[in-house]
Amino acid sequence: METCMNFLKFASILPILVCLVQPVTATAQSWPSKPLQLIVPQGAGGSTDNLARLVAQALGERLGQNVVVDNRAGAGGVLGVAAAAKAAPDGYTLLIGSNTTVAANAFLYASFPVDPLKDLVPLAMAADAPFALVVPAGSPLKSVGDLVRAAKAAPGKLNYGSGTSSALLCAELFKAAVGVDLRRVPYKTSAQALTDMIGGHLDVICEPLSTSLPNVRAGRLRALAQTGAERSPSAPDLETVAESVKGVAYTAWVAFYAPAGLPKDVATRLGNELFSIVNNPAVMDRIRAIGFDPRPGNAESLAAVHRAEMASVAATVKAAGIKAE
Structure with missing residues (x-):
């Protein structure tokens, strides 16, 4: 009798569970259903902005939706990064970040409002500039x-x-x-x-x-x-x-991110699409023309680069006695 009652209780809540799961699944399956926004934490016309617009056009063509570039300049990139980190993690807001805007700034600004390793999801590496x-x-x-x-x-x-x-x-x-x-x-x-x-x-x-x-x-x-x-x-x-000096290397890398909490399947799709775009020989030529060296990399490699950059900047700032402003 007890087994029967437990079954009846489970059966009674099953429709509720189905209703809770279905909207999430539908959202993931139907994405993207509207234009995407790519935040650039610098002004229009610079090399990072040009790279963002190049990739935005290609990504829009692959997804069947426009990808609108949104320049959020100010405070050394802090405003744009904060806006991206606080956006809904629904796959419709992306960020083009750099070793400065999503790594160094965390140590150079006393009131930096983002934890880059926790508040952003790495999608794909794009390029670097020696x-x-x-x-x-x-x-x-x-x-x-x-x-x-x-x-x-x-x-x-x-x-x-x-x-x-x-x-x-x-x-x-x-x-x-x-x-x-x-x-x-x-x-x-x-x-x-x-x-x-x-x-x-x-x-x-x-x-x-x-x-x-x-x-x-x-x-x-x-x-x-x-x-x-x-x-x-x-x-x-x-x-x-x-x-001349072994072990000394510095480049300014650029990569794509999304707000933390992004559904895994959407993150995977975005990462794969972005990697394919940057890894295209024709796109590589255009990236070089902008002034970068192409550096296609997947989400995992970007995450490793980002962690290493944070550690390197922390050590450099400490050794130099640089105070956050």
């Missing part, structure tokens, strides 16, 4: 070795400029790795730092390779080395810092 150590064209420094020797001979005498978080972390990572003291000169923008560099007011700067090369080729600057682990195809004749 930096370069550059000096004025008339500088006596002609190699990484020259820079290290000069800095060790006169600690604190040589300076470096930084107009972005990436430039700051790149230079501080180099300082810690080789054990030298370079004096920081902060700027509001990278363009201002470059102008002073060309004018001979700075000794060295760590600047994206894509924006350094035009000035190097025009004879205004000299590149000592690029900071990627391998030589970039855009500058195959320029040695890497790692060729």
Whole structure:
């Protein structure tokens, strides 16, 4: 009799369970049923924005829905990342993040409102941009070795400029790795730092390779080395810092995320679609034209890169004594 009663109780709640499960299943199966939003935490017209628009168009074609780029510039990318993290995890809001906006900013802003590893779901790696150590064209420094020797001979005498978080972390990572003291000169923008560099007011700067090369080729600057682990195809004749100082590498990577809580099947679909787009040879060519090196990677590889970046930035910030603002 007790078994019979238990069965009747289960049978009575079964319709309720079915009703609870069906909407979730229907939502996952019907996605996407409306346009998606891709948040770019920078202004329109920059390299990250251009990359986002390239991928958004291709993703929209693959999903059969428009993917609208939403530029949320402000506070070094904090506003855009926060908006994405707080959005509904329904597959209709995506974020293009970088090693700065979803990693370094967590240590550089005292009131950073996001826990990047908990509040965001990694979808796919897209690209990275190696930096370069550059000096004025008339500088006596002609190699990484020259820079290290000069800095060790006169600690604190040589300076470096930084107009972005990436430039700051790149230079501080180099300082810690080789054990030298370079004096920081902060700027509001990278363009201002470059102008002073060309004018001979700075000794060295760590600047994206894509924006350094035009000035190097025009004879205004000299590149000592690029900071990627391998030589970039855009500058195959320029040695890497790692060729002189083992283990030193820095790149600014860019990747795609969604708010935490995204249904697993939707996350898998998005990750697969994004990886396929970035891994397409024609898209790779266009990514290079924007100024990035293509770096297709799945969600798992992005998660590993993100964790490693957080650990690296934490160590660099601590070693440099950088205080969150």
